Amino acid sequence: MNLSSQLHETAKASADKIAYYFLDKSCTYAELDGAITKFASGLEKLGVKQGDHIALLLGNSPQFVISLYGALRLGATVIPINPIYTEDEIGYILKNGDVKVVVGVDLMIPLAEKVHRLLPKVEHYIICETEQNDYKEKIVEELSVYSKMKSFTEVITSGDISFQGPTLEDNDTALILYTSGTTGKPKGAMLTHKNLYSNAKDIGDYLKINHDDRVITALPMFHVFCLTVALNAPLLSGAAILIVPKFSPKEIFRLAKQYEATVFAGVPTMYNFLYQYSDGNAEDFKSFRLCISGGASLPVALLQNFETKFNVLISEGYGLSEASPVTCFNPLDRPRKPGSIGTTILNVQNKVVNELGEEVPVGAVGELIVRGSNVMKGYYKMPEETAAAIKDGWLYTGDMARMDEEGYFYIVDRKKDLIIVGGYNVYPREVEEVIYNHHDVVEAAVLGQPDPNQGEAVCAYVVRKNLELTAEQLLEYCKEHLAKYKVPSSIEFLEELPKNTTGKILRRALKKQVTHS
Structure with a gap:
């Protein structure tokens, strides 16, 4: 089983169930699955084949979901990219990632004009229009890049609803996530269909996400935290996601109250903004059963202040791109420990080791290493970096941690910091x-x-x-x-x-x- 086929099964079983809300408009699982199928078929008609690389330069939107799942259904490999990266940053990933198709908003056209000559492997630019007018009206010059442009609507319209995708293997590369590149050029972590599916299912089961949940999806979809916890896990569970184009405290409070949202996932800075927002109150968040924090360590003072003000519990977890990403989470059926990233989730192993790779005693600080079906197959075109990161099946995270006597882990800091x-x-x-x-x-x-x-x-x-x-x-x-x-x-x-x-x-x-x- 993989993400796209599971969504197809959900659409058959619960056709009229709401899959997402976006700008106060809803879409059912049947409608979403149909768009995904037609987009996959449309890509195939453009000459895209299983194993080809497709970059997504999109913000939080239905087009992101359709492009992601459509490409996966075709067996292509998806490379999500932060759309506000600079030309050089985007150009590096497109070139290093051997990208054949780029899907982006019409604001991408000037970028395509500038870099297309340096990217001969890019055969198609699929443009998602952000305004009512045709994107082609924005074109003022005749350049070869324009012959490579198609609108998102054109690709879907050309697709066949009866399209049957290829058989996908568990170890096929589904996603390449480029790390932030804090030490040198970004590295592309290759995540397989098994990596993505297993981690989404395991974290969904761990957090008891179900078809009655309404999950606020405000984290950037191109980021692995959002991809797994606030997008894939809810859709695997038949839940509804509330797609937020851009985070704002005012919008989060509105959506939570209007749609009686049950789950919110955010990073510490988001919680800080929500806490500082003067017009927010506990009544707006009364439907929440779970708030999730990750991406960085959540200061204990902020956690306690937030929980007191809004009368909700925040469960902190831990993950990294190379692990799809979640390895630890505070459990829901046992006491949560403020400051801890929780215990090991299902089907994952964590341990703390010294410089020799030997497990250290309880309470001692060492490097956190991880093993499981969620761990990447390696870095794209970087065998030496892969060998340095994965040793004997264990992923070395670079994070310093300790474990207490009850199996709760605590991130002390980045090894490099x-x-x-x-x-x-x-x-x-x-x-x-x-x-x-x-x-x-x-x-x-x-x-x-x-x-x-x-x-x-x-x-x-x-x-x-x-x-x-x-x-x-x-x-x-x-x-x-x-x-x-x-x-x-x-x-x-x-x-x-x-x-x-x-x-x-x-x-x-x-x-x-x-x-x-």
């Missing part, structure tokens, strides 16, 4: 947790900077809600709650912290920002 002060290890998250506890702090990020005496110094960058808060006051607060070597040597106040499109605070981007300022 460790700060060594005078020989002592300082984990940025530990310092950030203390700073977040101060009632006048909105956000915080901690970095290591070179220090001639101690090797490295702890530096904190803070967004404050009370402009009267001084660095000296916050330093005194830190001294009360941290060992001396963990106390920041400096605190700088910023108006905002750099984030990626999922809202994750980017420490490396911050380091570049402060270095060049």
Whole structure:
């Protein structure tokens, strides 16, 4: 079984069940499955074959869902790309990923005009119109790229509703997700049909997602957290998704109340924005049975403040692109532990090891490694990087963690973010947790900077809600709650912290920002 065939089975069994809501319009499973089938057939008529690579340059929309599942039904490999990437970033992925077809909004036309000569392998650009007028009216020059353009509507209309896709093997590559490339060029994690299906099913079962759920899908669909937890798992379970084109607290509160949403998935920054939103109240969220946090560590102070204000529970989990992505989640049938990423989910193994790959004692810090049917087959065209990441079937995550006596895991920090002060290890998250506890702090990020005496110094960058808060006051607060070597040597106040499109605070981007300022 795979994602697309399971959706087809759901459509046959529950044809009139609502699959999604978008801009207050609904679509049934039968309607969605029909569009997916016709899109797959339309791709085939364009000459797309099983194994070809299709890039999606789309935001949260029905077109993303149809393109994703349609390409999978044809047996093509999908490469989701953040549509706000720069030309160079997009061009690199399209070239490195050997992309044959690009699906994107009409705003992509200028990009196609600029890069198409460098991308001879791209045979088709499928344009999803964002306005009523025909995208061809935007074309002012006659270039060879225009002969490669088709509208999304044209492709679906040309498709055959009776299309039968090829037989798909579990180990066929379904998705290539390019990592953010914090250390060099992005790497393409190859996820198979088995990887995607198993992780979506396992996390759906673990979180008890069912056909009565209405899941707010506000995370970016091109990101693996959303793909598995807020898109694939709900659709596998026959639930309805509420597609949010762009995150805004006002819209989340409206959708939650109007549609009696039951599940919300977000990253810590989203929860912070919702918590700070003055017009939101607990009554709007009364239908929620579950809130999910991932993508980055959720500060315990924010978790507790949010839960108190809105009377809902947040379950924190953990994952990474190379694991499709979920490996751990706080269980629903046992006590949840604030600050923990929870316990191992079904059909996955996690353990904490030392530099030699040996499991460390309970409570000790080491690198988290993962094994299971969710782990990628490797990085696209990067055998050396694959060998470094996967050893004896175990995926080395690069995250430092510890496990308690009850099997709950705690992420201490990224291995690369460790700060060594005078020989002592300082984990940025530990310092950030203390700073977040101060009632006048909105956000915080901690970095290591070179220090001639101690090797490295702890530096904190803070967004404050009370402009009267001084660095000296916050330093005194830190001294009360941290060992001396963990106390920041400096605190700088910023108006905002750099984030990626999922809202994750980017420490490396911050380091570049402060270095060049």
